[in-house]
Amino acid sequence: MMLIMEKDVDPWPLRHLVLRTPRLELRPDDDEGLLELVEVTYAGIHDPGWMPFKEPWTEAPRGELGRNTMRYYWSQRASLTASQWVVNFLVRLDGRVIGNQGISGRDFAITREVRTGSWIGKAFQGRGIGTEMRAAVLQFAFDHLGAITARSDAWLDNAPSLGVSRRLGYEPDGVGFLVRGGARQTMQRLLVTAERFARYRPNWTVVVEGLTGECLELFGLVGRSARSD
Numbered sequence: 001m002m003l004i005m006e007k008d009v010d011p012w013p014l015r016h017l018v019l020r021t022p023r024l025e026l027r028p029d030d031d032e033g034l035l036e037l038v039e040v041t042y043a044g045i046h047d048p049g050w051m052p053f054k055e056p057w058t059e060a061p062r063g064e065l066g067r068n069t070m071r072y073y074w075s076q077r078a079s080l081t082a083s084q085w086v087v088n089f090l091v092r093l094d095g096r097v098i099g100n101q102g103i104s105g106r107d108f109a110i111t112r113e114v115r116t117g118s119w120i121g122k123a124f125q126g127r128g129i130g131t132e133m134r135a136a137v138l139q140f141a142f143d144h145l146g147a148i149t150a151r152s153d154a155w156l157d158n159a160p161s162l163g164v165s166r167r168l169g170y171e172p173d174g175v176g177f178l179v180r181g182g183a184r185q186t187m188q189r190l191l192v193t194a195e196r197f198a199r200y201r202p203n204w205t206v207v208v209e210g211l212t213g214e215c216l217e218l219f220g221l222v223g224r225s226a227r228s229d
Helices: 032-043 062-078 127-147 159-167 196-199 212-218
Strands: 018-020 026-029 084-093 096-106 113-120 149-155 171-182 183-193 205-209
Touching: 018 127, 026 127, 032 062, 032 084, 032 096, 062 084, 084 127, 096 171, 113 127, 127 149, 127 159, 127 196, 149 159, 149 171, 159 183, 183 196
Parallel strands: 113 149
Antiparallel strands: 018 026, 018 205, 026 084, 084 096, 096 113, 149 183, 171 183
């Protein structure tokens, strides 16, 4: 009797995925890259006394900040499922990690909706990099995964983040209220559709490599076209 051997399944196909823009390279996080990301957190992300994040994670003492950063990204990588996934792309400029661009989906095969969140080191801000890296994952989501809508949010005083959203076609989509610094603060919700993004997208096209069938399965796109509605 002849035995038919099953083809080995790549245990982590996201390791082959890469997005390239005119200046940046985005790859899903790995341990070596996270160690570089920790160094970026040590160098500073925002001015003291101002908190752009929902959770004030950057206020941790330096000794805890690095370990907390590694644990957080490990936990998100470990909990990824086809029905609820978060992919954290490490953003590199000239081969050096400078920040993180996250994209997530819940029941994405049905909802066709993603959320994004990001940050870059303070030394690299004010150069249009935040816009470029978010445009990269939006093109990836709309053009390659078949997303229909994308959401984001930001505190009302987070002008840089709101500016990125505005430049990429997001529209206000209501507000929410959370606690920041012990006080009630307003979070602006934002939404952009694939159709609207088409009018605001940059004049360059992201280059996507390594988006295999096994990779699409991790996004919940099993046995169906990534671009079907």
